[in-house]
Amino acid sequence: MGLQPHSAGCRAREILDRVGDKWSLQVIALLGERTKRFTELKREIDGISQRMLTVTLRGLERDGIVTRTVYPVMPPRVDYSLTPLGATLMDAANALVSWAESHLDQIDAARADYDARLAETDALKRTS
Amino acid sequence: MGLQPHSAGCRAREILDRVGDKWSLQVIALLGERTKRFTELKREIDGISQRMLTVTLRGLERDGIVTRTVYPVMPPRVDYSLTPLGATLMDAANALVSWAESHLDQIDAARADYDARLAETDALKRTS
């Protein structure tokens, strides 16, 4: 189970192909709170275009992660919510988010360190 | 903690920016087995170009997730291995991989269902 040699690559790929894009996890997170409308999501996700919100929601709906409910009224009203499957996905994603919250500072430190060493190396090259 | 409303979006983004790319998780998975050489990784990761393996490894090294050890011999020899930080990331990623293993069939089913309904709807349109 888990990150195994042979199967891991492809399985990990498959899931990242679905939720590894720019917006899916944010949509899932917000729908995890409660059912929301299109405009509500758009307002809460900073920087998303309506096109990408539509595309993202369609993809999640197709994968059975969110449900889409259309009310035939004027003006139109569409509700989105997480399916049970979507809820389990959100739980799994939490592990990564938690990891991020507790280790991102270490990554930032490692980066700064790496960049500093690199700059130093480059400086030596220019001297020679 | 976890996938929370406001912080979730950005935190989730930050981690996906680092491991959400096409190859990082596979590299991490393989280095989780043991220390490996460049060519070894290239041989085991199907479809990766040497350019992308280099780029991926550099990024992971910069983020403190893998270490790079160069032996000054001819021909060159470079070993890569997971850092402790990288090991914790691998553990976290396992949650997603496990989820994938147990739910990907549900997603495939949902997709087939969605596509079938869509084709049906389109057929009706063409009739009218």
Place this chain on the structure above:
DNA sequence: CGGGATCCCGTAGGATACTG
């Protein structure tokens, strides 16, 4: 309001050739 249709661009990433 909740999209669909177009146009457009930046960039991730593949193929290939060269090097210490």
Place this chain on the structure above:
DNA sequence: CAGTATCCTACGGGATCCCG
């Protein structure tokens, strides 16, 4: 062996306009 250097293309995704 383990890269680096170019070149080039596919596609994710933004901006804009239109429509029921």
